[in-house]
Amino acid sequence: xxxxxxxxAAAAVATAAVVASSLSVMAMTAPASFYDLETKTLDGxxxxxxxxxxxVAVVVNVASKCGYTPQYTGLEKLYRDLTPKGVVVLGxxxxxxxxxxxxxxxxxxxxxxxxxxxxxxxxEKGVTKAGPTQSPVYQYLGATGNLPGWNFSxxxxxKKGNVVAFFPSKVTPDSPELKAAIDKALAE
Numbered sequence: 001x002x003x004x005x006x007x008x009a010a011a012a013v014a015t016a017a018v019v020a021s022s023l024s025v026m027a028m029t030a031p032a033s034f035y036d037l038e039t040k041t042l043d044g045x046x047x048x049x050x051x052x053x054x055x056v057a058v059v060v061n062v063a064s065k066c067g068y069t070p071q072y073t074g075l076e077k078l079y080r081d082l083t084p085k086g087v088v089v090l091g092x093x094x095x096x097x098x099x100x101x102x103x104x105x106x107x108x109x110x111x112x113x114x115x116x117x118x119x120x121x122x123x124e125k126g127v128t129k130a131g132p133t134q135s136p137v138y139q140y141l142g143a144t145g146n147l148p149g150w151n152f153s154x155x156x157x158x159k160k161g162n163v164v165a166f167f168p169s170k171v172t173p174d175s176p177e178l179k180a181a182i183d184k185a186l187a188e
Contacts, residue, residue: 031140033161034059039137042093042105042122055086056185057157058178059141061094061128061148063101064111068152072116074173079120086159087182089120092137094128097150101125128153154178158185 031037035053040046060075079089093108095101103111105124112118126135128148138147141155146166156165156178165181172178 031136034137034140034157034163035161037137037140039126039135040124042109042124044105044124047121047123049090052088052090053161054159055088056159056182057155058087058089058173058182059137059155059157060089060091061096061138061151061153062091062122063094063097063151064103064108066098066100066151068150068169069100071152071173072112072118076116076118076120078173082182085186087186091118091120091122092128092135093122093125094148094151095125096128096148100151156181156185158188 033053034057035049037049038046039049058075058078060071062072062075063069075089075091078087091112093101101108108125109122112122123137126137127133128135128138128142130142130147134142141147141163144155144163144166146153146155146163148169150169152169154167154171154173155163156167158164164185165178167175167178167181
């Protein structure tokens, strides 16, 4: 084997070792549950999701200027009706689709409160699409093979923090499919 080939082979082995080491570090630091993630609330305060452990969460990528924005009404009703049963709605604003959430955190909060009387928790604006700037929340959710194709996609998270269902935007908060997934998660 020539010196050049040996050098190339050694470099390939070294690169493989670095990649394997990085993957093992990533595996060790990957959250075991949705509730292990930390994020920030819409007002910039720490938003540790562990406070929702033991509850069923409906996680939604929301936007203020979308055709699906009226779903805020149904999400708020779901939140108010099911919170006593152990369900929370968690909204994550996103500007990924059509630039439909261009506002600042303050503008988003004002819009949600004045237009839809939203009282469910809202978190910092994040990137749902895969890539280097994707939010850790959507990195975790996307590991299921489902990422939002548009605003108001919904994930149902069980009491232990596992993703148990995904619904695209067209599935409304009062749809039988979403309610069945929530009821199933509550029963477990």
